[in-house]
Amino acid sequence: MTVEKEAELLSQLSETERQIGDRISDNMSTFGVSSTIGRLLGIIYMNREPMTLDDLAEATGMSKTRMSQVMREMIALNIAEKEHIKGSRKEHYNVENDYVQTFISLFTTNWREVISKNRMFAKKLQQEINEIEKANNGSYEVKAKVEELRKELSKWVAYYNWINNLVEFFESGAIFESVPVETPLENEGEDK
Amino acid sequence: MTVEKEAELLSQLSETERQIGDRISDNMSTFGVSSTIGRLLGIIYMNREPMTLDDLAEATGMSKTRMSQVMREMIALNIAEKEHIKGSRKEHYNVENDYVQTFISLFTTNWREVISKNRMFAKKLQQEINEIEKANNGSYEVKAKVEELRKELSKWVAYYNWINNLVEFFESGAIFESVPVETPLENEGEDK
């Protein structure tokens, strides 16, 4: 095979790799995170090695400042981590390389935050309802409304308990008993 | 009880109702949808009756045009529907009034879309890899890269199959066997 032809094929291959990165990015946006998060995830994932902010700025053509901001977000979302590489003073960033695990991290991180905010709200709401009920003295209209809100509150609490259990169900791995991950055959297609 | 005091309590109650609406809205934003979607969902939900675009514009202080845009989005997301009320020529919109069901609708609608896009991509990728492999004639580097991509593709396919099964698991209701919804007691607190 000529050198030119080999180079051509290799360039096609790396274009294909880039497309996979794009798809990963697209997938991420379903979680409502900024598209650059997806992009960096895709790039680091396909790179198969931890990368520095400078590497990322180079790979994306974006500013280092932005890389810093985004990596911090990703760490908060539990889908990336700093990795110290000896002999280098730059921070290196790595990402979870299991798609399913990334999915679960994003899902649980996002919802845990919502659950926590809600807990406080439910408590406050409960209190307010109690106070209003106590202050009420015979008004039927107030009583009816209080009753309605109380019912609403209990639906609300039930909902959040459900999500909380759901998050637990994912995070504990119990989900995999019901929805297993098919493990791709290790050497598929090798002796074709 | 004086009329003033009753009015005061009722106003407190409706303020509380508004807060619940806000929370519903906040919860929605975790799905990555625009905040106005959450707002309208909260308003219609708390209203307990289908509402028209004019009602919504009035309730939000926003333009009717925007109401139209947002309701269309909500219908596409499967969390609202048009309801024809006889005697009125205006369209009425109603929302799912079960929190858990709304969660599931959003989850499944969003992910189904991603799954569908991905199916096409995986097919294309498969084809490209095959072609490159066929065109290759002895280059070890190309062969290695092809092998790597093939492996990546199979991880990718496994991931999407998993999400697909997950969506199915939610939509079919099988999820409730593993993560049940606690049904709030119907008459809780009535004879206090």
Place this chain on the structure above:
DNA sequence: AACTTTGTACAATAAAAATTGCATAGATTT
């Protein structure tokens, strides 16, 4: 058929989010 009413297309504007460049603090090296 003229007149209303209703919903939405479309272009313009406002608001929000993403991105950058510069400045600087805290390390590390010389």
Place this chain on the structure above:
DNA sequence: AAATCTATGCAATTTTTATTGTACAAAGTT
């Protein structure tokens, strides 16, 4: 301790998204 390197705070800018006002088509009413 001076010089260099790295990450990030912050204000300014660019880009994207949300929102509005006007106009108009389709359907309903008189």
